Amino acid sequence: MMPKSGIMLVLAASILFIVLIVPFANSPILYDVQTSARTSHHTNPEVFGPDLTTTSDKLFADMQYLLDANEQIIHSIRARDFIAAIHEYEKYDEKTQQFNTLITNLGLSQSDIGTFANENVQNREIVYDIFIGSIRAEQLQNLEEMYEEQGDTAKAAAAREERRKTYEALSEKKGELIGVYRSLATISAHYQINDEAHLESIRSYDAYLRQVYYSLTGEVQEEPEEIVIPTADQAAGDEMGLSGILPDIEVNRDRIRIGFQLSPEQGRYGDQIQITGRMRGTDVAHRVINIYIDNQNWATATSSESGSFEVSALVEKNTPGVHAVYCYSGASYSDIQLFSVESSGSILTLDLEEEPLSNNFICRGTLRAGDTPVMNAPVELYVNNARKALLTTSEDGSYETVLTLPTGENTVQTVFQGQFRGFPIDPSRSNPISVKMGHNMALLKGILFFAGALIIVLVSVRLIFPGTITRSRGADDGSGPRDSMKPHHTIRPEPEPANPVVSPGIAFDDYLAHAQHNDWLNAIRVLYISLKETLISKRLLPRRRSLTHREVSRAFEHNEKSELLSAFMEAYEKIYYGRILPERQDPEMIAASWKSLLNTLGDSDHEP
Amino acid sequence: MNRDKLLVVAIVALSLVAIAAHFSSSATEYGRNNHQWNGTSQFFGAADRHGSVSLFEYDLLSNQPGTMLLIIAPGEEYADAEIQACSDFLGAGNTIFIADDGRHSNKLLEQLGCSVSIVPARLMSIDRAFTHPDSILGYTERSDDMTEGVSAVVLNRPSYVTGGEALINTSILTWEEKNGNHVVDADENLTNYAIFSRDTVNNGTVYILSDPSIFINGMQSLDAEDNPRFILNVLETPEQILIDQVHCGSAGIAGAGSTAYLPYSGLLLEIIATVCSIACIIYLFYSKLF
Secondary structure, X not given: OOHHHHHHHHHHHHHHHHHHHHHHHOOHHHHHHHHOOEOOOOEOHHHOOOEOOOOHHHHHHHHHHHHHHHHHHHHHHHOOOHHHXXXXXXXXXXXXXXXXXXXXXXXXXXXXXXXHHHHHHHHHHHHHHHHHHHHHHHHHHHHHHHHHHHOOHHHHHHHHHHHHXXXXXXXHHHHHHHHHHHHHHHHHHHOOOXXXXXXXXXXXXXXXXXXXXXXXXXXXXXXXXXXXXXXXXXXXXXXXXXXXXXXXXXXXXXXXXXXXXXXXXXXXXXXXXXEEEEEEOOOOOOOEEEEEEOOEEEEEEEOOOOOEEEEEEEOOOOXXXXXXXXXXXXXXXXXOEEEEEOOEOOEEOOEEEEOOOOOXXXXXXXXXXXXXXXXXXXXXXXEXXXXXXXXXXXXXXXXXXXEEOOOEEEEEEEEEOHHHHOOOEOOEXXXXXXXXXXXXXXXXXXXXXXXXXXXXXXXXXHHHOOOOOOOXXXXXXXXXXXXXXXXXOOOOOOOOOOOOOOOHHHHHHHHHHHHHXXXXXXXXXXXXXXXXXXXXXXXXXXXXXXXXXXXXHHHOOOOOOHHHHHHHHHHHHHHHHOOOOOOOOHHHHHHHHHHHXXXXXXXXXXXX | OOHHHHHHHHHHHHHHHHHHHHHHOOOXXXXXXXXXXXXXXXXXXXXXXXXOEEEXXXXXXXXXXXXXXXXXXXXXXXXXXXXXXXXXXXXXXXXXXXXXXXXXXXXXXXXXXXXXXXXXXXEEEOOEOEOOOOOXXXXXXXXXXXXXXXXXXXXXXXXXXXXXXXXXXXXXXXXXXXOOOOOOOOOOOOEOOEEEEEXXXXXXXXXXXXXXXXXXXXXXXXXXXXHHHHHHHHHOOOOEEEEEOOXXXXXXXXXXXXXXXXXXXXXXXXXXXXXXXXXXXXXXXXXXXX
């Protein structure tokens, strides 16, 4: 390759090198915009993500379903079709959970739709209590009828008493149902959702209660009057809104009584609640007492000789609000004590630790309610708003998993749904962490960067100090396209270090000696060195070791000797740098031009 | 010219193209010569094809009957003389279309006597086209020439407007995000927000769109919902369109002649640089330079 092309290559390599490094050094705004996802005015639509399927239409459809769900359940209960009722309830329960998850994901927990979700959860629990209570009332009625047929009036009376208590509990549920309806109706009106079916379910439940009442009292059933939902003001003086609708029933108190107390009567997640009580009546020693909260076993105690009992229970998965706590032992039930659970704030943390040489991240964090770690709580892991994993906290409230992130910008966040998962803890989200996963271009860029720098250095060194870097391949053993251009014959050996030439005559002798052995490289070299030394001695050239043959040529560019010099220098460049064997007449031409040149310089000591 | 030289020239030429692409792009927000996602080059290209005219001096607004002045994301306040020119412009029965997210248009609107004002805000909505919270949807509320054939548009981090006749609203499940946690808090109410309104001022019509981002290249490329139709309605108005180049973010950048930019030059840059480097290394390997 000609040196001129080499310089152009250096130029090209240098430009490429600059292109590669400029993005890191210049025009930062442009590159920020190219790579960033947003500016202060808008977001790059390329990071908008996939189409979103959830819209307000779907949300409102879900709300409508939840409002309508009561009607069919209550209708089935009223018809004593409990199998159908439980099937309807299961669907309602599933939809409730889906809805709660949806609004947590949409960030609507604190809105009035979040209130709707909470009230719906309350409604679901009331409906469940109604379902359980109605089954129990049905069973007790069957028992009572069986005992009456057997002539066991005492057992029949006990069953009847239990049925009366169940009726009272069911009656209270109507008040709760109305309270929830008021709240749901207000919200649904704001979003123009029809609540008629929900209202109809309350009417249906009222009719059912009348059936139970008349079966207890034996009175003839009257035509049901249309229930009027009292307004909030009207209900203020009548907490349950029941006065005038259902009469009280006489109580039979001839049985074992269980009394108990809760200390304290309210608590938060993680609190220990002390339950102390006493059984009164005969045969109360060493009896097992089950303490239930909202129809779920909370604790179990054993009575002492005197019938007293004591046990502690933990506030764990109890939703915020008022809960009904009761005890029973055998067929004896206590009165209901109310226990209120307050909601606690929660803090969910998230840390990402990158695993080296992979796209994996270790996600870990903790969930705490105040200072209390929350155990066995479900924590959802979201990547770009899509749920990737459902994790469970350990005893110390921590969670951990390994996550593989896709290429591009990713946002990782964990979510704890709190009350919607049955915990008396506010929902919380960890701070979203943005992680940008590149195409692993860094290594490629690094290699290119290094390769570019290496090329520039090598080419520069090669051009500035020719011969200082040895060739890795010979001129004739390469496989490249230039190698296929065969020279006339090879020029060997490599040039020896040039000895100082003392006189042109000796130099010419050396030239001939080398030429006879086809060592043209050293032959032409000794002539060149001799010429250069002569020019230096004549003060026609500066005494500089690094003087190149081009500089020698340029020194005589406008001189009368330039023609002679250029003829010799062309031959020198062709043979020494191009390694092209001289043609048949070339040796004579070289010798002639060299002799003529020395003659013009006034130095004739060139004859052997 | 031999093969070696041709190759070297080709490498140098490609390198120069890459460098040109690198240095000639503009990153100005709403820039008409900005071919990145946040520029408006595509919209202005379409506007040119529809015969729009750039307005570089507000004095020229007079004697322009049957004209619509389009102001996209003004970057500075309007001088009193310019506001007066706009008022006279409206007095002639003309139309002004302002697309701004509330930075510099409210003074103009107020002094024109327009009942609409733009409230700078960060809106979020359940109703959005994509998973990203900024891609909220606006729904046509009233029919108008500007909303003909448009039922919904995808917005990009819009503000909202108050007053006037709302032509496009967000859905009711939209809230103003105040603390940046992307969820509805107790003090953040769900309600409809007007995005695009119309008002009659001084015998003329003023349209106010609180989301100028709808004109950026990224949104043009999105081709979602009825956005293309909405843009077409703006451009195909029977009135002559004048585009403000005095105050707008689309003005004051690059030269009018700088049109030979490469879109997505960042990606091209890397590809070109990589190809050139590899070509250079291969060439050097076979050239026996070493």
